[in-house]
Amino acid sequence: MDKHSSGLSVCVLxxxxxxxxxxxxxxxxxxxxxxxxxxxxxxxVNHSRLRINSFNCSVDDCRPCSPGSYADVKNVTECQxxxxxxxxxxxxxxxxxxxxxxxxxxxxxxxxxxxxxxxxTGSKQPKTGQTECIPCDSGTYQNMEGQSECKPCEEGxxxxxxxxxxxxxxxxxxxxPDKGQxxxxxxxxxxxxxxxxxxxxxxxxxxxxxxxxxxxxxLPCEKGNICWESGCAHCRPCSxxxxxxxxGMTNCTECEKGHAKQSESxxxxxxxxxxxxxxQYGLSHCMMCPTGYYCxxxxxxxxxxxxxxxxxxGSGQPGECEQIWHRKVDNSRCLYSDTFIAxxxxxxxVALILIVFVIIRxxxxxxxxxxxxxxxxxxPSGNSNSSAQTEPSYTGL
Numbered sequence: 309m310d311k312h313s314s315g316l317s318v319c320v321l322x323x324x325x326x327x328x329x330x331x332x333x334x335x336x337x338x339x340x341x342x343x344x345x346x347x348x349x350x351x352x353v354n355h356s357r358l359r360i361n362s363f364n365c366s367v368d369d370c371r372p373c374s375p376g377s378y379a380d381v382k383n384v385t386e387c388q389x390x391x392x393x394x395x396x397x398x399x400x401x402x403x404x405x406x407x408x409x410x411x412x413x414x415x416x417x418x419x420x421x422x423x424x425x426x427x428x429t430g431s432k433q434p435k436t437g438q439t440e441c442i443p444c445d446s447g448t449y450q451n452m453e454g455q456s457e458c459k460p461c462e463e464g465x466x467x468x469x470x471x472x473x474x475x476x477x478x479x480x481x482x483x484x485p486d487k488g489q490x491x492x493x494x495x496x497x498x499x500x501x502x503x504x505x506x507x508x509x510x511x512x513x514x515x516x517x518x519x520x521x522x523x524x525x526x527l528p529c530e531k532g533n534i535c536w537e538s539g540c541a542h543c544r545p546c547s548x549x550x551x552x553x554x555x556g557m558t559n560c561t562e563c564e565k566g567h568a569k570q571s572e573s574x575x576x577x578x579x580x581x582x583x584x585x586x587x588q589y590g591l592s593h594c595m596m597c598p599t600g601y602y603c604x605x606x607x608x609x610x611x612x613x614x615x616x617x618x619x620x621x622g623s624g625q626p627g628e629c630e631q632i633w634h635r636k637v638d639n640s641r642c643l644y645s646d647t648f649i650a651x652x653x654x655x656x657x658v659a660l661i662l663i664v665f666v667i668i669r670x671x672x673x674x675x676x677x678x679x680x681x682x683x684x685x686x687x688p689s690g691n692s693n694s695s696a697q698t699e700p701s702y703t704g705l
Contacts, residue, residue, distance in 0.1 A: 409437030412456035426454030430471040443471035446490035460488030464505035477505035480524035494522030497541035511539035515556040528556035532575025545572040548592040562590030565608035579606035582624030596622045 410416050410424035413432070417425075417439045427433045427441035430449070434442075434456045444450050444458035447466065451459075451473045461467050461475035466489045478484050478492035483506040495501050495509035498517065502524045512518050512526035517540040529535050529543035532551060536558045546552050546560035548571050553561065563569055563577035568591045580586050580594035585607035587595075597603040601610030602623035613619035617626035 411436055413454040415439055415441050429453055429473045432456055432458045446470055447488045449473055449475050463487055464507045466490055466492045480504060480506075481522040483507060483509050496521060498539040500525050514538055514540075514558045517541060517543050530555055530575075534558055534560055545575075547572055549577075549590040551575070551577045565589060566606040568592055568594045581605060583622040585610055597624075602626050 410433075412434055413427050414424035415427060415433055415438045416423075427450075429451055431441040431443050432450060432455055433440075446468055448458035448460050449467055449472045450457075461484075463486060464484055465475035465477050466484055467475040468490045478501075480502055481500065482492035482494050483501050484492045485507050495518075497519060498512050499509035500512065500518055500523050501509045512535075514536055515534070516526040516528050517535055518526045519541050529540075529552070531554060533543035533545050534552050534557045535543045546569075548569055549563055550560035551563060551569060552559075553576065563586070565588065566586050567577040567579055568586050569577040570592050580603065582605050583597050583603055584594035585597060585603040587609050597607075597610045597619070599621050600613050600619050602613060602619045602625050603610050604624065613623075613626045617628055619626050
C-alpha cells in the first residue's frame, strides 16, 4: 500500500510551523516541526491555505526540534544543531525561536550547548554571539565574571599588563592623576611622594632639595648652601663674605668679625690667619696688621705692641729687642745699641794690634834669605889660613 492510500498523516514545513489538520486547511503553530514522510503533492491557495488531496494531518505526526537544534526549511527529516550560539529556549514550541546569540559578557566555543559561558575575570565581551572573550587592555581590569566592559584603573594606580583583575598602586616617588593609565609617573626634580597610590607629588620645602626624579623624600641643603623657595632641584652656595652655618638653611648670614670667606667655593667663613684681622661683618678678605701692632688668629682688631716690643707689618705675635745689645727703632725693628758698637770696636782694635805684633815678631825670628846674602857680602874677605888661625881652640878633659 502506497503512502497516499495508507491514511498516514503528513506535515509540510514552509519555514514556519504550518501543519494540516483537515484536508484543504492551513494552520499556524508558532514553532518548527519536521516529519520523516515527504509530501508528494500540495497546492497553495490564496497564500493561506494548503490542499493535500484527502489526507488528514495530526500534530502527533510532526515532532518539535529538541533544544540545541533547529529546522528552518520545509520537508526535512532531521533538525540541525545550533552552533556556538545560545540555545536557551531555541527550537521550542513555547518560544517559537531559533538559537539565541550569546549576550554581551558571554561566549560559547562549543556546539550543541544549552547555555553560554560567562567571560572570566580579566576579560570582556562587548558584542553578542561571540565565541571568545577579549582580554582587558593595559590600564584596565575586571574583577567580575560575565562583563561586557573592563574597568579603568583609578587615579593613583596603573596596570601595565593585559588580562588583569586589579590595578597596582603607584609606588612612593610616583603618581598618577588620571584614570585608565598603564604606567605611573615619576616625581619631577624638586618634588617627592612618600606614600603609595599618590595622585600628585609634593614640592620640596625651602631649605631642602631633590636633584633626582622619582624620589620619596627631599634632602636638606648642606652647610654653605641654601634654598629660599619650595621645589628646589639644587641648593645654591652662599656668596663671598656670607655663609650657612648649618644644614637646611633658607638664607645666608654675613661672616662675623675676625672671619672672612673669599669665594663661593668655600662652604664656611674662616678665622683670619695670624698677622691679619677683620673688623667688619661680611668681609671676603682679612686685612694685614699694621706696624706697631700684632694680630692673633681670628682677630677682629690689631693689638698694640709694648714699648720694648717690636711689631713689623703682618706680625702674629710681638718680638723683643735684647736690652743690652739692641735698641728698638720705629716699633718695627731692632738695631745694635751703642754699647754693642763700642765693644765691637775695641775688640776689633785689639785684634788688629795683636795681628801687627805677631807679624813683626815672626819677621825677626825668620829673616828673609835675601837679607842674609846681603850681610855676607858686606863682611871683610881673607885667605883660608888666616881663617884657620883665628878659629878658636877647644880643650877637653
